[in-house]
Structures are given as structure tokens and as C-alpha cells.
Amino acid sequence: MNGLAGKRIVVTGGTSGIGAATAQRLRDEGCDVAILARRPGEGVIQCDVGDRAQVEAAFEEIGDLDALIANAGTSYRSPALEISEEHWREVLATNLDGAFWCAQAAARRMLQGRGGTILFTASTNALVGYRYYADYNATKAGLVALTKSLALEWAPKVRVNAVCPGYVLTPMQEAEYTQAMLDQVNARIPMGRHATPEELAGLFAYLASEEAAYFTGSTIVMDGGETAGSIVSGPGGPGA
Numbered sequence: 657m658n659g660l661a662g663k664r665i666v667v668t669g670g671t672s673g674i675g676a677a678t679a680q681r682l683r684d685e686g687c688d689v690a691i692l693a694r695r696p697g698e699g700v701i702q703c704d705v706g707d708r709a710q711v712e713a714a715f716e717e718i719g720d721l722d723a724l725i726a727n728a729g730t731s732y733r734s735p736a737l738e739i740s741e742e743h744w745r746e747v748l749a750t751n752l753d754g755a756f757w758c759a760q761a762a763a764r765r766m767l768q769g770r771g772g773t774i775l776f777t778a779s780t781n782a783l784v785g786y787r788y789y790a791d792y793n794a795t796k797a798g799l800v801a802l803t804k805s806l807a808l809e810w811a812p813k814v815r816v817n818a819v820c821p822g823y824v825l826t827p828m829q830e831a832e833y834t835q836a837m838l839d840q841v842n843a844r845i846p847m848g849r850h851a852t853p854e855e856l857a858g859l860f861a862y863l864a865s866e867e868a869a870y871f872t873g874s875t876i877v878m879d880g881g882e883t884a885g886s887i888v889s890g891p892g893g894p895g896a
């Protein structure tokens with residue numbers, strides 16, 4: 657990917673799933689990758705992204721950076737009437753507060769220095785309704801709104817974009833869905849399957865590269881056609 661080699665890139669939640677695949681892809685492209693995660697590990701700076709003081713300390717340690725991939729996220733499958741205050745606060749703190757604290761800390765350095773790019777992992781849950789994820793969906797819609805506002809404030813030095821994956825087969829997904837539920841979902845996706853974390857990693861690498869220099873304020877959907885249609889699209893094909 658053009659203009660990626662040598663870049664200093666921070667990936668939050670980079671120890672698992674989409675984040676781990678993205679960190680690996682960026683390393684393969686010659687980037688210097690720092691991972692922010694709660695669990696310890698090689699090349700990991702331990703940090704709960706929902707804790708602003710921990711985020712500030714982590715970015716102090718990192719210093720200058722070229723790109724942030726604010727990817728850490730969490731979810732619970734729960735009917736809206738049963739969402740507890742504890743889970744509501746945790747989901748908002750990680751997915752929305754955490755992404756914003758990281759973006760703020762990154763942009764401060766980028767705006768004073770050589771510029772950079774920020775990518776949020778949102779979701780198709782930001783774009784259409786999904787039952788049993790009301791708290792999660794609100795955070796992802798928040799990231800799409802945040803993307804547009806920050807892109808306006810920080811252009812032209814810092815580009816800000818949101819990626820909306822559809823269903824991706826990761827530990828998060830496997831923890832919440834049985835095989836029967838996965839099969840049911842796959843039957844309704846035009847591409848007939850979940851995305852792989854590596855497919856998302858390729859998109860993140862492109863958006864972080866110089867090849868994507870004119871993208872800012874955008875919401876990029878990679879969902880195998882999941883949200884392309886609606887009831888007015890008519891019967892026929894998968895899930896008909």
C-alpha cells in the first residue's frame with residue numbers, strides 16, 4: 657500500500673479479532689505498530705480506553721504518531737428493557753468515550769506535528785436498527801456523527817473516517833452467537849457469509865495509506881451487501 661511503510665500507527669483493541677488482524681497487516685506493510693489493550697502482551701501498552709487518564713498516559717508514552725485506529729469495542733446481547741446501568745456505562749465508556757479520548761489525544765499530536773489520519777471502527781449497527789443491541793447501536797451511531805464533526809474541525813491536516821463492518825467472524829461474534837444463529841445470519845447476507853478480520857484489515861490499511869488521501873468525514877461500509885436492500889427490494893435471493 658502506497659505511503660504506509662515506516663508510519664507509526666496505534667491500534668486500540670489490537671490483541672483480538674479485527675484489531676489483531678489489522679495490526680498484523682500494518683506490520684506486514686512495514687509500519688511501526690503500537691497496540692493499546694487491557695490485556696498484557698508483546699508490543700502492548702496496557703490501557704482501558706474508557707479511562708481518560710490511562711489514555712493520556714498511553715499517548716504520552718507513544719509520542720508522535722501518523723495514524724490511530726480506534727477499534728476497541730465491547731457489546732452485550734440484551735433486550736433494551738433489561739440493559740443494566742453497569743452494562744450501559746461500560747458499553748458507552750469503551751465504544752464512544754474511549755474512541756473520543758483516543759482521537760483527542762492523537763489529534764493533539766497530529767495537529768501540532770506532521771498531520772495524520774484517524775479511523776473509527778463503527779458498525780452497520782450505526783446505520784440500521786438491530787434488536788438487543790440498543791446501547792451498542794447508539795455508540796456506533798455516535799461514532800459516525802463524531803467522524804463528520806471531527807473531520808470538519810481537523811481538516812486538512814488530520815483525516816477522520818469511520819469504517820462500518822457488517823458481520824465479521826471474530827471472538828466477539830463467536831461469544832454471542834451460536835452456530836445455528838450464525839447459519840441463520842449467513843443465509844440473509846447477500847455474500848452468504850461473515851467477513852474475515854483480514855478483509856477488514858485490508859480496508860484499514862488502504863484508508864491509513866496515502867492512497868486514501870482524499871477520504872475524510874466518510875463512512876465506509878463493508879458488509880457483504882447486508883444493508884444494501886430493504887423490504888422494497890422484493891423477494892428472491894438469499895433470505896427470501
Ligand SMILES: NC(=O)c1ccc[n+]([C@@H]2O[C@H](COP(=O)([O-])OP(=O)(O)OC[C@H]3O[C@@H](n4cnc5c(N)ncnc54)[C@H](O)[C@@H]3O)[C@@H](O)[C@H]2O)c1
Nearest residue numbers: 669671672673674704705727728729779821823824826828
Ligand atoms: N465482529 C463483528 O461482527 C463486528 C461488526 C461490526 C463492528 N465491530 C467492531 O469491531 C471492533 C473490534 O471487534 P472484534 O469483533 O474484533 O471484537 P474482539 O472482541 O475480538 O476485539 C475487541 C478488542 O477490544 C478490546 N477492548 C474491549 N474493551 C476495551 C477497553 N475498555 N480498553 C481497551 N481495549 C478494549 C478487547 O480486549 C479486544 O482486543 C469493535 O469496535 C466492534 O464493535 C465488530
